[in-house]
Amino acid sequence: MRAIHRKLLRDLWQIKGQVFAIAAVIGVGVAMFVAYLSTFDSLSGTQRAYYERYRFGDVFASLKRAPDSLQARLAEIPGVAQVEARVVAEVTLDVEGMTEPVTGRLVSVPERKTAILNDLSMIEGRYIEPGRGNEVVVTEGFALAHGLGPGDSVSAVINGRSRDLEIVGVALSPEFIYTIRPGALMPDDARFGVFWMSRKALANAFDMEGGFNDVVLRLQPGASEAEIIARTDDLLKKYGGLGAMSRDFQISNWYLSSELKQLKGFGTVVPFIFLGVAAFLLNVVLTRIVSVQREQIAALKALGYSNLEVGWHYSLWSLLVAGSGGVVGAMMGRNMGQGMLNMYNGYFRFPFLEYRLAPDVVLGALGISLLAAIVGASQAVRGAVKLPPAEAMRPEPPARYRKTLVERLGTEKWFSQPARMVLRNLERQPLRALASIIGISCSGGLLVIGLFFLDSIEVLLDVQFNIAQRQDITLTFVEPRSSGALFEVSRLPGVVSAEPARSVPVRLRAGHLSRQTAVTGLVNDPRLQRVVSSDYQPVELPPEGVLMTRKLAEILGLQQGSVLTVEVLEGARPVKEAVVADLVDEFMGTAVYMDMDALHRWMREGSNLSGAYLQVDSYHADALYAHLKSLPSVAGVALKSAAIDAFNNQMDEMMGVFIFFNILFASIITIGVVYNAARISLSERSRELASLRVLGFTRGEISSILLGELALITLVAIPLGLMVGYGFAALMVTAFDTELYRFPLVVSSRTFGVSALVVALAATFSGLVVRRRLDHLDLVEVLKTRE
């Protein structure tokens, strides 16, 4: 090895603590980059392959009932490659070991396995056999949640009759990668499952012989989706079509795609916070090294080393640190990515999901570490290159100090000499102090975003389940029913109070923009299901017009007072004009509300209801569940407690990991910044501090000069970091502001407190490490050396 490279390695070894701290910050940034983007790659690659191999549909439509003959006409629409007409129904299930009712979605499949759209991939057991109407294939999630497999059976209430469904196989479908019940906050495999059943048997059970109520289309490449959707809607209109939609709005695909978008977004933004801090640290440390090695640089140049060689020598310093951080980070990122993918595998279900670390992600990771190295090193390297050798022979002139602004304002007498040293040193290098402050603030900010989700979710759950949805159970009927149904329901055991629920599927149009959703009618002064304003107070329903989720208004380009067209997709399918009376901030979906009576008038119906909200005496809950399981009119039962449990389970699992890593990573940044700042101050000022010791200052006193500066920086950085954190949180909330769900921007004082504490602890830890060095400062040695 060349002598100059030996010098490099030994120099690095001498400040290994700092080198390690910087490499760690780079490593974390690169690890996140690799983890996020490789997970994105693996998931999106799998998604693409899965959709392709199992023929995931392009357009989805539900309807009331159409004759089979319509299938041929759908197939004639130019651009349609394949049509899959199906019967789909929701039923209440009675599963062994569960007192509460479970919702099952039955989806028809041909009796003989053919290459259908949204095809099944069998995980276990076999496909159904012709002529055996009770045989079903079940989703893997449901089977796992209940320990079910081929040979087991579940009981379903189908059209008023209890019927045993025999499970013969377990399967996955690209239609249910994310198996969530519409309207639910989180998937709940124990309470919602999909069953594939023979078309013939299902049609029989639901009076659908010779007809279908659901259709999936696959388009030819290059076909116009918008046009095909419009023509499909035209054809289905007569048959109670609920509006065809692109796969973009197919719920499973929507969640998956939205998650993928976020992964990519995080992967391209978050790592740069770390790399920015790392570049700053590299800059500070390398600048200091060049300054300390002034005379060595002079000697090298005098000995005949060219500027290029000297510049390369110090660049290599930076490249080695960044490179090793990058390589270790990439390896860490690989493990993190595999871990993330495993976590995703728990709630996105694919028949195959292989972790894939694409070469371009690895190259990208190395590229960004290189970038950090170059950005971080450039100033110092330029300094080393430009250093005139003759000048470098002489020691650096003493640094220029002056009285600080604070002192010049006449407050001088208030400060002790050591305090003045601290202040003047900070003011002499304001940029460096500022950069340290920004670095530490970033770590504070990271902590806040790590922790604020807990606050946000707490508020979300509180608003959703204590203020807005105060019912314990939401029932959905198979068909809208007359007002008598409410009386019936309210007499069920355990029901304390009941409110009618009426919602109709609609298509909203505003100019050329449109969306499919549902309009929910609300009774006057509701006590159970309420709409909540942005200050979390129940909103009074206007007698005229509609209330609309702010997100939906945004999508449709509407404001308060705007008029929109509402095409009802049920019954006589009236088309109405409505005014947006007010906007509300809701966390889930894109709901529209209106007065129940006004909705009835639109529908030209009596006090019909499509479901009911129930408040239940928990003591009688089991009896109520038993009843509900047997009621033929009930299609779905949603329990609040189950929703909260599912939400919390999911969040606990994910948030625990997320918060752990956030605290770890933020601490790495703080330690990296504070430790480096302290070591550099120590290196710059050890002579000065040793002189003070000789003058009789105690170790404590000189530590307070050195560490006082850092304490001051940290104290300034903490509140700034909390503000930065609030800003990050706001960005995060914006990033998560999707049509599917949104998070409230709430940061509790607990979050602020914990974040401040972690930063302070990390800073103190770094300070103590340096303090130990200070205690071992060899006075004689330090004073002897020539700076």
Add this chain to the structure above:
Amino acid sequence: MIEVEAARQGTVAEGAVFIARGITKIYDMGEVQVHALRGVDLELDGGELTVLLGPSGSGKSTLLNILGGLDVPTAGQVFYRGGELTAADEKGLTRYRRHHVGFVFQFYNLIPSLTARENVALVTEISPDPLSPEEALDLVGLGDRMDHFPAQLSGGQQQRVAIARAVAKQPDVLLCDEPTGALDIETGVLVLEAIERVNREMGTTTAVITHNAAIAEMADRVVYLADGRIARVVNNDSKKDPRELRW
């Protein structure tokens, strides 16, 4: 000692390695301008050992730095073996230092993270026809200290490593800036012996800067500098062996 005319302007001495004409160096220190050299004319002959003697601030380090291609004059010309140094660009100067010049500094400027051998190797690795680091260190009497780091060596030993480092490339000229400035007399003499030996055995043109008049006695020629000018030049007919020097 015989005093000679200081200036022999306009003529080029036979065998002159360096010819400097009217060298001026002004340092711009912001508020003040410092005139380090005020029109210096000088020639150094091949194989000669010249001592540049003067008090601190007389401009001798500046002159040495300019001769060594570490610095460029504000005005004036320097020729090295007929080539004009003052016309060379940064690359040319680097090449010149790399192939022709050996430097010895007052504070040794060894790389603290490299051993004696490695400090010498630093130079031998970039030179076309070097001695081996071992040979160079033997030449200065440090054959048994090769694997010591600078911190493990005395000041005199460090300076001898620096000399070994300077001569390892077999330079045409050896420029020493106060080589004994930081040393006591005994170690100083050892260092001077090493310089004298290189000059004698390898025929290297050598210039030694010092403010110590005693050292002048080992020179072939003594150039007295004061206030940025050459005060006088003295040819020394009775060179002393460094061991005979006392200060």
